[in-house]
Amino acid sequence: MKKIYLCVFVIILIILIILAVAYTNKNQINEEDKFEIVTSFYPLYIMTLNITDGIENVSVSNMTNNNVGCLHNYTLQTSDLKTLSKADLFIMNGLGIEMFTDKIEEEYPNLEIIDTSTVQLDLIKDSEGLNGHVWNDVDNYIEQVEAILNSLCAENPENTEKYTANAENYMQKLHLLKQNSYIAKEGTTVVSCNESLAYLLNDVGLDFIEVYTDHEQSALSSENLSKVIDEVKEKNIKAIFIEKNDDRKTAEIIANETGVQIYELDANLSGELNKDAFINSMTNNYNILKDCLE
Ligand SMILES: [Zn+2]
Numbered sequence: 001m002k003k004i005y006l007c008v009f010v011i012i013l014i015i016l017i018i019l020a021v022a023y024t025n026k027n028q029i030n031e032e033d034k035f036e037i038v039t040s041f042y043p044l045y046i047m048t049l050n051i052t053d054g055i056e057n058v059s060v061s062n063m064t065n066n067n068v069g070c071l072h073n074y075t076l077q078t079s080d081l082k083t084l085s086k087a088d089l090f091i092m093n094g095l096g097i098e099m100f101t102d103k104i105e106e107e108y109p110n111l112e113i114i115d116t117s118t119v120q121l122d123l124i125k126d127s128e129g130l131n132g133h134v135w136n137d138v139d140n141y142i143e144q145v146e147a148i149l150n151s152l153c154a155e156n157p158e159n160t161e162k163y164t165a166n167a168e169n170y171m172q173k174l175h176l177l178k179q180n181s182y183i184a185k186e187g188t189t190v191v192s193c194n195e196s197l198a199y200l201l202n203d204v205g206l207d208f209i210e211v212y213t214d215h216e217q218s219a220l221s222s223e224n225l226s227k228v229i230d231e232v233k234e235k236n237i238k239a240i241f242i243e244k245n246d247d248r249k250t251a252e253i254i255a256n257e258t259g260v261q262i263y264e265l266d267a268n269l270s271g272e273l274n275k276d277a278f279i280n281s282m283t284n285n286y287n288i289l290k291d292c293l294e
Pocket residue numbers: 070071072133196215
């Protein structure tokens with residue numbers, strides 16, 4: 001009799017397991033059915049992460065490794081092309097940050113490419129032309145989020161409502177960030193040793209002497225360096241800013257010669273991979289600016 005009970009128990013258990021597996025499969029969206037979005041690098045990834053938050057039939061991946069930083073001088077890797085092979089949409093910053101798009105177009109002529117810089121942005125020109133690091137101005141960042149939202153709604157209309165709700169929620173937070181932004185006293189001048197900080201400094205109302213380094217601190221000639229040092233001595237400079245991943249060499253030479261202190265800011269070229277990362281790093285930037293300039 002005991003054996004019969006055991007048999008019945010085992011049969012019921014097997015049926016339950018089969019039902020559970022069937023239910024799980026039904027609720028799991030096949031990876032191949034997902035709308036696949038690939039972003040070129042970090043700031044675009046964070047924007048897109050917010051707009052697609054919680055939408056199950058959409059996947060977002062970042063083409064480049066998070067620690068790559070800015071894509072100036074970046075060479076497209078075989079693994080990047082492999083990531084793009086499954087993409088339905090490629091989202092990029094534009095303005096010369098991604099110099100490799102010709103190769104992507106050649107390899108995947110049917111891939112939809114979204115250039116987020118084609119909307120109305122406040123642009124800064126420096127000694128080398130248009131500065132492409134636009135996302136560090138919060139208004140520009142909001143415009144880029146809107147550009148991504150519009151292209152997602154156009155290319156994947158079934159999720160329009162969800163994309164729109166997510167974007168509205170994110171924009172509210174971004175407007176709040178802008179409202180609470182640090183604002184510099186008029187006429188405050190600083191030194192910037194990384195062109196990716198230009199939009200941030202400009203956005204908070206700072207005047208700045210820019211040491212153009214193309215993200216390579218060692219690239220500065222001694223002639224240019226002494227020019228900068230003279231300018232720093234002439235003007236009442238409050239601080240020298242470098243990006244968090246920068247080599248400090250050039251900044252230290254200027255600091256030693258002038259007695260002005262060095263501070264690190266975050267240009268959002270790399271960072272944490274969570275959806276609040278941009279808001280958190282900008283809040284931190286505003287706190288640093290406040291601490292060292294007031
Ligand atoms: Zn750059």
